[in-house]
Amino acid sequence: MSLQRSLYVIINNFAGGGRTRQTWLQIASKLYQHNIDYTAHFTQAPKHATNLAYDLALKYSTRPAEQAPILLVLGGDGTLHEALNGLQQVPKNLVPLAYIPCGSGNDFARGVGITTDPQKALAQILNAKQPLMLDIGRCHDLQRQTTSYFSNNIGIGFDANVVHITNRSVTKKYLNKYHAGSLAYLASLVKAFFTQKAFPLTVTADDGQPQQFDRGFVVTTTNHPYFGGGVPILASASVYSHHLDLVVMERVNALYFILLFAFMFRQWHTKMPPVHHFHIKKLRIQTTTPEFGQADGEDLGHRTFDLEFSVAQQAFWFVPNK
């Protein structure tokens, strides 16, 4: 295993309940053994990874592509999201992105074939010989006139409510420490189900007519199959499809919801009347009541949304598992 390029490593010691620090020590020793040139940068605060990635991409945007280092992220989906957004803000970004998942959800890794074993994930990076272009989602906020990018999904309603509750939960930190972060998710799922009301939304898929839904509940635009820490919201979604997939699930009673949730693991949910699926290149979602929003597990707050989605691309550096 070797690597012709240097690594610029961003480490979020706060991801995965603090497990990243230990993982980084093991990875750093492997890089040393393989004589791979790297610099390590620890995030000092939320959004720091965005600034680091932006500065790196800007610095190398005017040099030959082969001179650009690979940006390796050690953290969870949130840290990857931040780094991706830093790179994408630079129009001529030449920095490819590599990732060793250290979070609690790790949906991106699952969705693109990166193992959650850090040593094996490193081997996937070191075995790569060239960048791999993957789809990412682009989201233009028409209310705020801002553009952001996502590697996993953007959700309005139930899943965002879960993220909001989980991130605020005092038990999350405690449970993460004992590798039981999924218990915190479970508690949030139940609470979010009973607090999330049905809400109206308008969906305009590609250049079609706007469609109105009166009882929106889960409204998730996804780039790959997984959300919420391994739930297959849409198995057919793919980072190679040059499309995004929107799943709108209407509010149903608790028993029906559990059934739909269980059906997801067999992908039967999309055949049920309360579930609507759009496979699109362009999409607009409008809500009129304040709802929770989330992007790659990061809280977007509680507000109305008018979002325009399209597909973008990012160079990654790894050999995917089949």
Ligand SMILES: Nc1ncnc2c1ncn2[C@@H]1O[C@H](COP(=O)(O)OP(=O)(O)OP(=O)(O)O)[C@@H](O)[C@H]1O
């Ligand atoms: N120095 C820091 N202090 C506090 N928070 C930080 C710091 N650096 C990064 N963060 C924040 O840590 C948060 C969690 O990171 P991340 O999402 O990567 O981990 P996770 O929640 O454990 O994983 P996953 O999203 O896969 O469940 C992010 O919102 C990020 O902004």
